[in-house]
Amino acid sequence: MIRYLVRRVWQSLLVLFGISIIIFIILHLTGDPAVLLMPPDATQEDLDNFRKLMGFNDPLFFRWPPWEYLNPPWRFVTDTQYGRFFVGVIQGDFGNSFRHQQPAMRLVLERMPATLELTAAAMLIAVSVAVPMGILSAVRRNSVLDHAGMVLALLGQSMPVYWLGIMFILLFAVRLNLLPAFGAGGWQHLVLPAVTLGAFSMARIARLTRSSMLEVLGQEYVRTARAKGLSELRTVLKHALKNASIPVVTVIGLDMGTLLGGAVITETIFAWPGVGRLAVQAISYRDYPLVQAAVFTLALIFVLINFFVDVLYTYLDPRVAYK
Secondary structure: OHHHHHHHHHHHHHHHHHHHHHHHHHHHOOOOHHHHHOOOOOOHHHHHHHHHHHOOOOOOOOOOOHHHHHOOOOHHHHOOHHHHHHHHHHHOOOOEOOOOOOEHHHHHHHHHHHHHHHHHHHHHHHHHHHHHHHHHHHHOOOOHHHHHHHHHHHHHHHOOHHHHHHHHHHHHHHHOOOOOOOOOOOHHHHHHHHHHHHHHHHHHHHHHHHHHHHHHHOOHHHHHHHHOOOOHHHHHHHHHHHHHHHHHHHHHHHHHHHHHHHHHHHHHHOOOOOHHHHHHHHHHOOOHHHHHHHHHHHHHHHHHHHHHHHHHHHHHOOOOOOO
């Protein structure tokens, strides 16, 4: 078990290293931030001085010829933009936001509770509805309840998040005036964005729970439990559900990361003050440090969630052995 955990930690670090490179490359392909950050009447000399001041003239990864790094060897860090970025990532320092003139990580951490609140609420709604729906559909296979549940699941997977969010606003906020359309506050502000964000995951988890339960309900140990006189509820929940939950837990873990990323669209539609909306605004201004801090933080949370899901397997299925 210890060897497995060490290996998974090492793999997670490699994934985060790869993510840092991808983020860095993609952002630097979007254009020159100096043109956007400087005033429209700035001269070419002003632009050149600004690029030199911010280090935009330094090479991204390598300086040619490469043997210049040998004297001294730490010039790789001081003379390249990625070298400085990577050292900052290790220290948790992504630099100052170009637009806000504050540490980028501080801005992200200030918005992170709102994003985590929205994601947790969306996943709670999705699991609370999807798992019972999948179990009932499996137990009552080919019934009206089964067909109705699967039709709803199909609709949930077919509707785009942005369209569903707009329809919710038009119906519940504009037409019925039951819930607020934007902003954060009480639980009323959380309902529409949480349901919108969790709709797709709800549909997928319901279908997966149904198929996993159908496979497990036909196993011999379930028939044996019924033959012993156990109630149907105890047989389904204690014997069948636990063995059918491994693929469900896997998808829930993956969907947590998906919801964090999908929150970008939902937060923009409902003006939710989270990291996703902050990242969208930072992208429009080519605010490199802020975008890098936001994306890397969300990626780190996604990697940690998948790590804990892998560890959870040992509890759900003792047959899973890690060497």
